[in-house]
Amino acid sequence: MRFLHTADWHIGRRLHGFDLTESQADAFTQIETIAKAEKVDGILLAGDLYDRGLPSESSVEQLNAMIEQLNLTDQIPIYAISGNHDSAIRLATGAQWFKATKFYMATDIKDAFDPITVGDTQIFLLPYFEPFAAAQYFDDESIVHLDQAVAAAVAKMKTLFDPDKKHILEAHFFVSGSTTTDSETQLTVGGLASVPLETLKDFDYVALGHLHGRQALQADNASYSGSPVKFSLSEATQEKGVYILDTETMTREFKPLTPLRDVQLLHESFETLIDPIFYNGLDLDNYYGITLTDTKPIPNVLARLREIYPNIITLEREKGYQASLRPSALNVKHQDPMALLEQFYELVAKDDLSDQQKQWAEDALKKANKEVQP
């Protein structure tokens, strides 16, 4: 059997305020073309169909049309699970009817224990779920973390293995060893929300969703397809696409997608950026994250650059306030307000607080602390 593995469509997503509807529609058309050209026996759609639990009407319309096209018009079976961005309850609407045309929409942990056999393969659909749902399902209060929950689910799935078949798992979570980009939601902080690859070793293939870059995991029997579209600047250098899995050989081939509008980084001086010799070589419809190497002030810099590059998503200074210098959310929580203020002042003003300024800040913080305490 041949399957197309894709995930993380995130219908409704925006990129720094820019509407991605057209980019997503274009990527979809390429996926459909690949599925038909490769004569696949099904599409594995590994979660995060929508960007949010409460998608807009236009997102609902877009995803419905895509699914109808693939499943009803092209008659391609779909094996889908809900991801952490989806509302499982909303996505479940109609699921009981969809099976009739081989559109499987799994939204509940119990769906994982109802594998679908197709040709030489058993497909297990494990939607995104919270550990407490597993604790409830298995009536086992000791299940607190995701790794425990998945281990319990895998143990139960293995009791359902048909030894004469290949076994595919479709799931939506963070597998240990993966590296993340900026556009995935961190499920939890603290490192407990990941699943060791070892837990998944008895599956012939694990079709994963959640991480948007396929390079995030290197494993023989598991991969992230990645998202079909770049959703953040940190994905600028990623090649997007889908996998074609052949269950006879259990090998997979990556099929790249061509972005309608690419996301790219530019690291140049203002003078270079406004030079036609430079920009005539670029696709100016792309989304650009620009880092200026200049140190002097440039009046109306964003407006002037947007005349050439209409889709600028970020504009930063190499030697100015840089994203990479921002204290991370995690660090912020562990630092005292005075230390944070000093860092912030240094970032913005390129100077240290004077003793007088420190005194003022300390007085103000003392006063503020007094006010919030009873």
Next chain:
Amino acid sequence: MRFLHTADWHIGRRLHGFDLTESQADAFTQIETIAKAEKVDGILLAGDLYDRGLPSESSVEQLNAMIEQLNLTDQIPIYAISGNHDSAIRLATGAQWFKATKFYMATDIKDAFDPITVGDTQIFLLPYFEPFAAAQYFDDESIVHLDQAVAAAVAKMKTLFDPDKKHILEAHFFVSGSTTTDSETQLTVGGLASVPLETLKDFDYVALGHLHGRQALQADNASYSGSPVKFSLSEATQEKGVYILDTETMTREFKPLTPLRDVQLLHESFETLIDPIFYNGLDLDNYYGITLTDTKPIPNVLARLREIYPNIITLEREKGYQASLRPSALNVKHQDPMALLEQFYELVAKDDLSDQQKQWAEDALKKANKEVQP
């Protein structure tokens, strides 16, 4: 053929802040029981399945379970249309699949021209739509008002009439001659958003939704089933239920539903209301709209009454500020602010404005007018 006609389920609706989930679930169970006992060939569900376009997850779960129960478990065909409270786009999710089990979910004006033939009957499903959708569909800019839009739709439906069949129309709008209650949304102000009964004369039966009281329309070939549950105080005296339609005789029989918690009006003195001899005869779990006949102040009156009647939805004074004396929304729009203020003062203070007060109000209104003008 025998059909059960119901409408206006409004899943997700609240009654003066009280959750109606249980009442709606109970009414549903009664409807299901009637449908099975009467061995109906289908259920006509005439719009406003949800109370709002963006229903909560729990509402989605509740409606999905009801539809699955009727259509998949009980195997009863469902002929449904979207109403003005529904999001047509959201309700359309899965509709292409639902037909396989005879669950017809019409959400677009074009669906009206794809009648379903069942036994001796053709069923036309005309969902709620805005006149501009009809203007667009018929490519006719002269269609501006609902009556014109419905006339055009009916003319087209009549070209599809099979002369050997009975013709049922299912629709969701205000038919002229109907009287409204407080719980229907007024579609527009001005009286143009209604359809004359005459327009519908060529149908053997018109199964209507929109108005919550079945008494709203008296016609041989058309009726509102009304909502299964009382959604406002103005529905207190209505008997709720469903119709069973027999297409052989084209007669209909009303089947009442027993409310889980009724909505009732009490018009009594405080002394009577707190007298066990009075209230022991009542179902105290009901929702009560109370009008006190007392004229003297009663300390903590609401809290004291709620000790006996936990589900009080309104508390008014017969001789105080009364709902029936409120200027209607329609009147308000046609009166000048000074006249409204005088009415309001009289209602609240039981006195006329003094000349000095009038002068102050006029000065303030003049000043306010000046501020909003450029």
